[in-house]
Amino acid sequence: MSLLRADAFISPLEIERAVNRSLEEDLGRAGDITSIATVPEDASGRAVVVARQAGVIAGLPLVAAAFQRLSPAIALEPHARDGAVIAAGTKLMTIAGNARAILGAERTALNYLGHLSGIATATATFVKRIAHTKARVVCTRKTTPGLRALEKYAVRCGGGYNHRFGLDDAILIKDNHIAVAGGIKAVLGRAKQAAGHLVKIEIEVDSLDQLEEVLAVGIADVVLIDNFDLAAMRKAVALVAGRVVIEASGGIALDTAAAIAETGVDYLSSGALTHSVTNLDVGLDIEM
Numbered sequence: 001m002s003l004l005r006a007d008a009f010i011s012p013l014e015i016e017r018a019v020n021r022s023l024e025e026d027l028g029r030a031g032d033i034t035s036i037a038t039v040p041e042d043a044s045g046r047a048v049v050v051a052r053q054a055g056v057i058a059g060l061p062l063v064a065a066a067f068q069r070l071s072p073a074i075a076l077e078p079h080a081r082d083g084a085v086i087a088a089g090t091k092l093m094t095i096a097g098n099a100r101a102i103l104g105a106e107r108t109a110l111n112y113l114g115h116l117s118g119i120a121t122a123t124a125t126f127v128k129r130i131a132h133t134k135a136r137v138v139c140t141r142k143t144t145p146g147l148r149a150l151e152k153y154a155v156r157c158g159g160g161y162n163h164r165f166g167l168d169d170a171i172l173i174k175d176n177h178i179a180v181a182g183g184i185k186a187v188l189g190r191a192k193q194a195a196g197h198l199v200k201i202e203i204e205v206d207s208l209d210q211l212e213e214v215l216a217v218g219i220a221d222v223v224l225i226d227n228f229d230l231a232a233m234r235k236a237v238a239l240v241a242g243r244v245v246i247e248a249s250g251g252i253a254l255d256t257a258a259a260i261a262e263t264g265v266d267y268l269s270s271g272a273l274t275h276s277v278t279n280l281d282v283g284l285d286i287e288m
Contacts, residue, residue, distance in 0.1 A: 005083035008156035045099035058157035059116035071101035117280035123158025135261035142271030237264035
């Protein structure tokens with residue numbers, strides 16, 4: 001069974017780098033001195049990874065990589081895959097092999113699984129809240145340093161979509177860019193000259209007057225309406241009339257999402273999907 005959600009994006013090299021980095025952090029210079037002192041070198045163990053609360057799972061490939069990094073001979077039996085909606089008490093994976101390796105990789109595996117499943121669960125709740133509209137929810141760059149690719153993968157596992165991964169894969173012109181470049185017409189002109197044919201140009205506006213100016217220039221592919229109230233959002237949708245994609249942003253949370261989506265915008269971007277989530281409660285139980 002593949003552990004990855006089929007329509008989500010994550011490089012196996014990213015998984016390997018993340019797991020190696022976290023194991024190095026945890027094992028330090030001397031390794032797991034508690035297990036070395038108390039568990040015989042050749043002892044075998046059997047354990048099960050369990051979801052202690054209901055939610056949406058993300059991070060099982062990192063669980064597998066963590067255990068197999070410390071002992072390639074460890075046997076893994078998955079019972080779920082990323083993106084699965086699970087009930088409390090669901091067994092996610094059975095692990096059998098060297099007991100020291102199981103104990104040494106336990107915290108790294110559970111840290112990733114709990115954190116990423118928390119993101120996937122929060123995203124799924126958000127998606128459900130706006131499911132009656134055409135809008136999609138996307139994440140932002142407000143991610144944990146070093147974990148962006150993993151956290152954006154978890155958003156996909158929860159049914160959300162990804163915004164740009166970094167400053168290098170899309171042009172997003174914000175208010176400070178406009179100020180430095182000398183106005184909307186100037187900044188869009190420079191962006192158009194520099195952008196490759198596959199690079200989208202998005203520009204942030206904070207008023208309907210700015211939106212009208214952007215539409216008059218006619219270069220932008222996406223307009224980000226930042227911190228508009230609901231009435232202004234509806235006016236923006238009517239003004240655009242399908243000519244460009246509209247993304248709503250600015251403090252969007254679960255309790256405001258439905259009303260915003262109902263204005264007719266195309267996307268809601270929310271940093272809360274990654275920066276304000278609670279871990280899903282997961283655990284590892286030894287079955288000797």
